[in-house]
Amino acid sequence: MSPSDELVNACLMPGFLGDRVPGWVTDALGAGLAGVCLYGHNLGAGAEPAADRVRSLTDALQAARPDALVAVDEEGGDVTRLEYLTGSSYPGNLALGVVDDVALTERVAAAIGADLRRAGVNVDLAPSVDVNSDPRNPVIGVRSFGADAAAVGRHGVAAVQGLQAAGVAATAKHFPGHGATTVDSHLGLPVIDADEETFRRRDLPPFAAAVGAGVDLVMTSHVVFTALDDAPATLSRRLLVDLLRDELGFTGVVVTDALDMAGVRAAHGIAGAAVRSLAAGADLLLLGAEDGEEHCADVRRAVEQALRDGQLTEDRLAEAAGRVTALRARLAAAGSAPATADRDAGQVAARAALRPRHAQPLSGPALVVELRAGANMAVGHAKWSLAEPLDARGLLAGLVTVGADGPAPEAALAEASGTPVVLVVRDAYRSAWQRDWLQRAVAARPDATVVALGMPDDLDLVSGPALATHGAARVLTEAAADLLAGR
Known part of the structure; x- marks a missing residue:
């Protein structure tokens, strides 16, 4: 394995198929793979609770690499992985936004974090801090705390604090905002034509608030903001470095939204989008729900070629790998799982909503x-x-x-x-x-x-x-x- 392959592995987070960890994943973890993302289809079928199935997967993953990142989309509400088969014990963001009690939002997030820790998950790809400014939005909707940027920012901070107090890395998504779109980026490339003043007033404040609260990760969106760049945010240095790093002061891990989504895959393929995203300033490449063995190999080859032709520098690759490695080390040192989750928090919030x-x-x-x-x-x-x-x-x-x-x-x-x-x-x-x-x-x-x-x-x-x-x-x-x- 070349030195560049080792650096690339440290930036990769694939998915896999089936309800058991395949051999290629354990081999890749041994060779420095950053971690994996689990999806609903990894839970299989049967009577065993989904959280127990997740625990069996995370045990296998962490046996292969104790500091592996294990991520899920556990937003509560409609987007759940731990309770994919039964429905969530916690209301999602819109319900929490309607109640508008930030202490209760933090309490719910801490309970979700406790559930995740006990299941062996250390990265939550949540919360969504998108401002749901267009009711036609086909993919955000109830996943947003609401249509008011200040309220979304308050509740986003509370969710970040609750998750991270439980020892789970939180992820503010989908930077710099997916709430004004009328296209689902899983299926196409959304374009937002708002002027920069509108963007800064409407979409950006919740991300600035999450960064100020010390969020561990920020997830990019496959969305074009024409006032700022012709490229989607995932591939935009203007957005990921000039805005997120330099202006907002974010020092954590920039993770891409899944690269198997049409918003970037259709134009560049997964490997091509991976190279462009690394060059633009991303650190951790979420490859998506498909089996990732061949995608990982394709990305390694594409990065090697990009290093040769100057599209990507080894310093940029090492910087990205270093940030991800530092996050892994910190989470691995976080200690034992917290006490039993506060399930009453979900019931209190649900009734109030x-x-x-x-x-x-x-x-x-x-x-x-x-x-x-x-x-x-x-x-x-x-x-x-x-x-x-x-x-x-x-x-x-x-x-x-x-x-x-x-x-x-x-x-x-x-x-x-x-x-x-x-x-x-x-x-x-x-x-x-x-x-x-x-x-x-x-x-x-x-x-x-x-x-x-x-x-x-x-x-x-x-x-x-x-x-x-x-x-x-x-x-x-x-x-x-x-x-x-x-x-």
């Missing part, structure tokens, strides 16, 4: 209709259900699941005469078929209770009894079920 509109306790078991559309790739197939907690409280008369192909409202409600109806939606305002379905259903049953498990914008589509939970986490659906049960 509920916003009923003329909603009354159900008079008896209800027909529950859940409109289900595909979630974005950050959320994945994490579980959500309102029918299950209602059933546990004796309030489920039946369940109808509705997709884009039906059934129609008239058919779904045909057997509900004399039975209470609960209509469950999750960002219905984003799609024509869901808007139409919901409005037809409410016209047929104006007494139905509409429960919005996504953005509260859904409640603007209809009048009548309704409830906004500000997320689909299990703790939020249980709180909603309690309210509907009159508890």
